[in-house]
Amino acid sequence: MRTIDWVNGAVEIIDQTALPGEERVLRLHTVGELIAAIQSLAVRGAPALGVAGAFGVALAARIHVDDPAALAVAVQKVETARPTAVNLARGAQRAAALIPHGPEAVLAEACAVRDEEIAASAAMARLGADLIDELCGAPPRLLTHCNTGALAAVTVGTALGVVGELHQRGRLAGVIASETRPLLQGARLTSWELTRWGIEHRVAVDSAGPFLMARGEVDAVILGADRICANGDVINKIGTYTHALGARRAGIPFVVVAPESTVDPNTPSGAYVEIEDRGAAEVTAWGEAVNPAFDITPFDLVTAIVTDRRVIRVDRGEKP
Numbered sequence: 001m002r003t004i005d006w007v008n009g010a011v012e013i014i015d016q017t018a019l020p021g022e023e024r025v026l027r028l029h030t031v032g033e034l035i036a037a038i039q040s041l042a043v044r045g046a047p048a049l050g051v052a053g054a055f056g057v058a059l060a061a062r063i064h065v066d067d068p069a070a071l072a073v074a075v076q077k078v079e080t081a082r083p084t085a086v087n088l089a090r091g092a093q094r095a096a097a098l099i100p101h102g103p104e105a106v107l108a109e110a111c112a113v114r115d116e117e118i119a120a121s122a123a124m125a126r127l128g129a130d131l132i133d134e135l136c137g138a139p140p141r142l143l144t145h146c147n148t149g150a151l152a153a154v155t156v157g158t159a160l161g162v163v164g165e166l167h168q169r170g171r172l173a174g175v176i177a178s179e180t181r182p183l184l185q186g187a188r189l190t191s192w193e194l195t196r197w198g199i200e201h202r203v204a205v206d207s208a209g210p211f212l213m214a215r216g217e218v219d220a221v222i223l224g225a226d227r228i229c230a231n232g233d234v235i236n237k238i239g240t241y242t243h244a245l246g247a248r249r250a251g252i253p254f255v256v257v258a259p260e261s262t263v264d265p266n267t268p269s270g271a272y273v274e275i276e277d278r279g280a281a282e283v284t285a286w287g288e289a290v291n292p293a294f295d296i297t298p299f300d301l302v303t304a305i306v307t308d309r310r311v312i313r314v315d316r317g318e319k320p
Contacts, residue, residue, distance in 0.1 A: 006110065013037060014026075031056055039082065044242045046227070047120070049091070054110035071251075075092060079093065087226075088102075125162055135304075136253070140166075143176070147193070151178070159224045176203075177194065178209050210250075228263045238293060238295045254302055260308055272296065300314075
């Protein structure tokens with residue numbers, strides 16, 4: 001199952017805002033529809049956003065084929081639809097580089113971005129499962145955060161792909177899915193995917209994670225990233241930093257799984273990343289609120305980063 005794809009001249013996505021109650025497919029015919037889907041989180045997850053960015057430019061190239069000025073505006077809007085995940089802009093820029101060669105060349109490049117993310121998921125699943133086996137020895141009880149499955153990465157997933165691979169190998173003892181406030185991507189989406197895979201799991205409130213680690217109920221934390229900075233700082237869904245602190249205190253591995261497309265050598269550290277604030281409406285119906293969508297986990301709290309090409313042992317001083 002591909003959770004985002006190009007089908008007969010439009011972008012098709014599984015609407016993540018409707019899950020788990022309804023499995024609804026949206027067909028997006030315009031750049032405006034795609035941007036709205038990105039901003040509403042109907043499509044989300046760093047790898048999937050890279051594909052969405054590329055497909056958004058493919059849409060724009062077809063719609064504005066005779067209007068270069070309008071095309072440039074549309075591309076810029078796609079690139080900046082959400083500011084924190086580096087994949088979105090990268091996917092859009094890759095496709096946009098083919099604009100001088102015509103709409104079909106742009107679409108071919110967008111499909112290449114999609115296919116590379118599919119291949120990356122399969123590679124990360126294998127590399128990550130091998131690493132978790134090495135770090136944990138016995139089949140582990142893993143804690144995940146946010147959603148890092150096929151919904152976030154076209155097929156298979158990043159960190160959740162590793163969970164699935166361990167399950168297939170018979171090397172998984174259990175999964176705790178952190179619910180992920182405020183939109184419950186863990187409770188809604190990760191739980192939905194794990195159920196489809198036949199993997200037994202429990203959902204825990206975000207703040208319970210470190211306590212469960214301290215109580216010896218978690219053997220390793222495994223999650224994804226929206227951007228990995230040059231120094232190894234990890235930008236990921238809000239709550240990641242808390243789990244990293246809990247893992248360090250409990251003395252268990254904290255493993256980040258993300259494709260090479262998420263590694264950003266042009267951003268020196270997390271201090272240079274714009275952290276998106278989603279506004280008060282997602283948190284409360286009264287009063288003021290602060291609602292950062294992401295946080296920054298310092299590299300020195302990370303055990304390892306797994307990409308589709310390599311395992312970076314941050315705990316041994318290696319850098320992205």
